[in-house]
Amino acid sequence: MPEVVKGARSSQQVDSREFWHAMAQDDVLERLQSKATGLNEAEAADRKARFGPNSLPQAKQVHPFWRFLAQFRSPLIYFLLVGALAAGLLGHIVDAAVIMAVVLVNAVVGFAQEGKAEQALGAIRDLIAPQAQVMRGGQRLRVDAANIVPGDIVIVEAGDRVSADLRLLRSHSVTADEALLTGESVNASKQAVPVARDAALGDRSSMLFSGTLVATGQATGVVTATGSQTQIGRISGMLEEVQPLSTPLLRQINQFGRSFTRVVLIGAVALFAFAVLVRDYLWDEALIAVIAVSVGIVPEGLPAVITITLAIGVQRMAKRNAVIRKLPAVETLGATSVICTDKTGTLTRNEMTVRNLAVEGYQLQVSGAGYAPDGTLTATDGHDEAPALAAAAPIIRCGLLCNDADLRESENGWSVVGDPMEGALVTLALKAGAGVDRLRTEWQRLDTIPFDAEYRYMATMHRGPGGEHVIFVKGAPEVLLDMSGADPAAWQERIVNAAGRGERVLGFGMKRLDHAPPRLTHADLEQGVELLGIMGFIDPPREEAVAAIAQCRSAGIAVKMITGDHVATALAIARQLDLAEEPEAVTGAELDGLSDGELAALAQRASVFARTSPEHKLRIVRALQSLGAIVAMTGDGVNDAPSLKQADVGTAMGCKGTEAAKEASEMVLLDDNFSSIVAAVHEGRTVYDNIRKVITWTIPTNGGETLLVVLAILLGFALPMTATQILWANLLLAATLGLVLAFEPPEQGVMQRPPRDPATPLLTPFLLWRVVLVSVLFTAVALGVFFAALEAGRGLEVARTMVVNTIVVAEIFYLFNVRYLHMRSLTLRGALGTPAVLGAIAVVIVAQLLFTYAPFMQELFDSRPLTLADGALIIGLGICLMLLLEGEKLLMRRLGWFAELRS
Known part of the structure; x- marks a missing residue:
């Protein structure tokens, strides 16, 4: 192996590390003796043994003698x-x-x-240890950040805290908050191309640095430094967060x-x-x-x-899957009067299943539940199976290819690596008999527009087995209807019926290209998209959440569901959960037209807030607090951080939550389960x-x-x-x-x-x-x-x-x-x-x-x-x-x- 990764303290390593940003991607991979498919497990274990865990040195501890004397003050x-x-x-x-x-x-x-x-507070770092997605032996895995080694291929997306210094190999719409390192308040734009050798730290756009936050986009990078060898390792003292032991x-x-x-x-x-x-x-x-x-x-x-x-x-509380990051939260929890919670994965099982599928002329129902590929597709309305399945093939293929999720089978059953809805689409393809690995190999992905809350869709560009170029799109059905120019009236009844059944609805489309552009942009989807159909997903309520909400109601604690779903979907789940006697729902669009005073009165009355944005969450929390409520708020994304900080007890999701959400919170749920909040x-x-x-x-x-x-x-x-x-x-x-x-x-x-x-x-x-x-x-x-x-x-x-x-x-x-x-x-x-x-x-x-x-x-x-x-x-x-x-x-x-x- 080159000297650059051999000697942990060699001057050659330090010099070379300084210039990763100026090297071409192939040169970086060669010097690190890595490849795009990642290291294998043996190589990763060998490097961890030589370089040690990817962690910063422990902060200097106060000597027990001085801590003892402090008791007399x-x-x-x-x-x-x-x-x-x-x-x-x-x-x-x-x-x-x-x-x-x-x-x-x-x-x-x-x-x-x-x-x-x-x-107890120090152990929290182990309980909610940051994780990262890496490629090991050609497979995407989620590992503890401490196990990352030089040469690992790491995948990051919006909301992630970067676990090690990375040289970007692929980047799409990536910006990063590097204020921790550079002091710049504006997010830095990132791309995979090399930059000048003498570029200042804030100008090294081809690098992502350990400890910084990915604000937008997706990227893949190779690890160039871990632990104390990273840029943040030089100023690790700035990262030490003092855990307050005093409460009001x-x-x-x-x-x-x-x-x-x-x-x-x-x-x-x-x-x-x-x-x-x-x-x-x-x-x-x-x-x-x-x-x-x-x-x-x-x-x-x-x-x-x-x-x-x-x-x-x-x-x-830790034994009940609720980890307290800040001791005052223990005291505040006892006074909680309102819990604002997300729906998916918190009140529901987060095991999405495609239940209904609608294409032009046909409606199909899908059996089975969860991610196990056990179930069948059945035509409804008296149609023959064969033509219905043939008509559904394009939308099933679109759902599989415009997708970043994988399924894993273990002793505990099937699980998804990635987004639950995308996992359900992979399961659907397997139920339909599609060759998942074959299709993904034949349809080579060329570029991606990751899902963004602002645009509410994801798109991927592919080269097909015959050399054709196609863009596949999935997202909110109204967005796909706008893209395709299809008649909304023909689909609206189907969308409303699916939402009324408590299903989350996604639209799917495709656009055939004469030739592939260098990069896929939003402008490429402004016209020419063909609507393939819609799918309805069901995520059943957790049984323990139903009992927990009943407990909240008897305890005088109001529960507010704040979700991005359609109103009908949210109301259907709210009724199944018995969220209130007669749950009242409000949309984000309706909130936009209200003053703070009007919102406060509505927030007290309503139980469901649908089609909301992170900004709406913040306003809702403030409105409830203005009425004297003590608010516990759940969140998982980087955009949830403001509302988590505003809440009296910000509660981050331990499984699907981003590091930004966890750092803004007072409590972390290790199982993302609403009943754990009530237990806390x-x-x-x-x-x-x-x-x-x-x-x-x-x-x-x-x-x-x-x-x-x-x-x-x-x-x-x-x-x-x-x-x-x-x-x-x-x-x-x-x-x-x-x-x-x-x-x-x-x-x-x-x-x-x-x-x-x-x-x-x-x-x-x-x-x-x-x-x-x-x-x-x-x-x-x-x-x-x-x-x-x-x-x-x-x-x-x-x-x-x-x-x-x-x-x-x-x-x-x-x-x-x-x-x-x-x-x-x-x-x-x-x-x-x-x-x-x-x-x-x-x-x-x-x-x-x-x-x-x-x-x-x-x-x-x-x-x-x-x-x-x-x-x-x-x-x-x-x-x-x-x-x-x-x-x-x-x-x-x-x-x-x-x-x-x-x-």
Whole structure:
């Protein structure tokens, strides 16, 4: 092999690479030892072993030590560290050690969850790894971009992100967005002819560069460089996308933490002054008590637990084929109120089948489904089979030759490589008994006009077996009618009938040429085209999509179908899907005449938008958002990127989606299935529920511990818990029960309630009520136990030990109450708990037994052993507390005050 592809770092390779753009195509192929049919698998494997995968170097990672130190950057943590320092200086070594333990546990939890979140987000690159079409051994294959090697023949089209540096061998109407490399905002035009040796990077029109986007057209090129040897490899740092780990809710939590810290500081100073000046506490005892109270009330672990909850949601969604690219989407999904979705492949199976075929004088029906060539063509209207099949032969041949798709048979059945409708045309030819390979060989393709949304047709020019030249065209039937000048009235009824049956209709035509032009252009089709007929394609709805739409309707989520199909076709599918009671359809042409205000009213009412363009999609999303809707939007093409970015949750298709669509989205569906969107919304609602549960459990329980000591200082009686005991309870519960709510499964009826209002504040009226109620109840129960033990002559140490155990048991039972915000907790399912809950409770029980009975713990925390009767009393009080809170939950629901939790 020439030196140009032998030495990965040789200067000769670098010099030669610089001038691929100036070489003739044959010279490029010769130097790369490649050919138009591509490398074989053995050659590709050998080159990958020598050059490595086609990927850029990993970004420099932050050292784990610095990531760990970053966990201490919080006003809440600064406050705790100052408290630990003060306790240490006062000689309260145990208190200082416990405070530091609280801080360290929080840092370890945060460090661990951040690593998991980064792994979950980083793994997305593997889940949605870019792919490319290559020629290997004469066959077109789709491979991961990482497996591309120098010398590979790569096929690209509009919307693709180029996977490696390519020297073009064939190009048609290609433009590329190279702003990433050149900074030019205007797309660069590309062609296969060489350019000057000293051409600047932006002028190398014979090259496509890795990382750039193909905006229009189709091209075939040979790979000249991969990985770090590409042009973009030199500036790979620009490609690193920082995955944000902050969400609006987390920012709200952090702001709450800063405000809370200020309030705690002011309250701590006031309480210290009162204890020393009014209650005659020794200043060091007062200070350590105030520090303990402050540590107890500070919810230092809340941001970490909330981020854990979000990261768990990301992992759960990935298992359901919905990959979250940006963490805030997890939170937003829970508030989604409208889903705008494409039809083909998302709501339907994307397994197109030609169902009906109409030519001059004949109508044929096609049996079979999917891409398997099993089925027959049958003449309808009483016609004989033979003349009908003979009349259909030209349109079948046109459909096969004006076509870029191939069929593949595997253990999983037949599949299509390329466009589903084109795959259906290949299947039709096989059903008709046509020799597919023979026809494609005999009718040599000379040039192509790829399908373009602006023109809505595809055309190919061929040299036939007898030397004749013919252009074959397929596209929207109205376009073919205009091209051919055929009488629209003769065909309109057939088109309408097919669309009314839910079929997608394509027109087909041909034009005979006296001689072949150098290039095929749109002008060549302005006259002389013969209409061959039309075909009706059926793409049946996915069964799971029908169920998912029913789920959306029960959840108060509107589903809008936005499609390029005819109105009749779209409405037929909408009715099969039960998209609405009476689906209303609007066309793109009708949208063009509406103002933004008029469109907003119509967008809310209509369920189907037919014959739409990407510009219409963008307007529809904006119109719905202007009404306050939270919009999830699906898209797959490069032109969908604006609407995907505009949507609250842009959702790209993982199978058929372009890289441009994926990069503009917050979520990628690995299976292109509508039901996966609904599953993601379900998970998003569960995540938000769990976040509410974490907040609802954490703040009131901290408030109960704090109020207990504050009342003792204000009213002048002995502290029911020592500073060290408060810190012990805070450390134990924060490290166990404080985490388990992040793992809660969804409650029943998650998708039977309306979408939540995303503007709901963190401290809602219900949460404020719960803070007050639970804090007062905890305080009342603990003080009752404390004074009863003292009155019985049990001693201060025993009374305090009972209070600590009462607080811990009360928080365990409160956890069971909080696990179900929208339903009763007193059920068998509620009592059984989850493995995470039961495991955490087991840890708490073991720790409390050690606290109460282990001599070394008694020495550290001044605790005393309790009797069996004491334990029974404490557990009974916990049960009573839970029953009381369950009664409060029922009362709230009956009074209608519970509605905010259901939003």
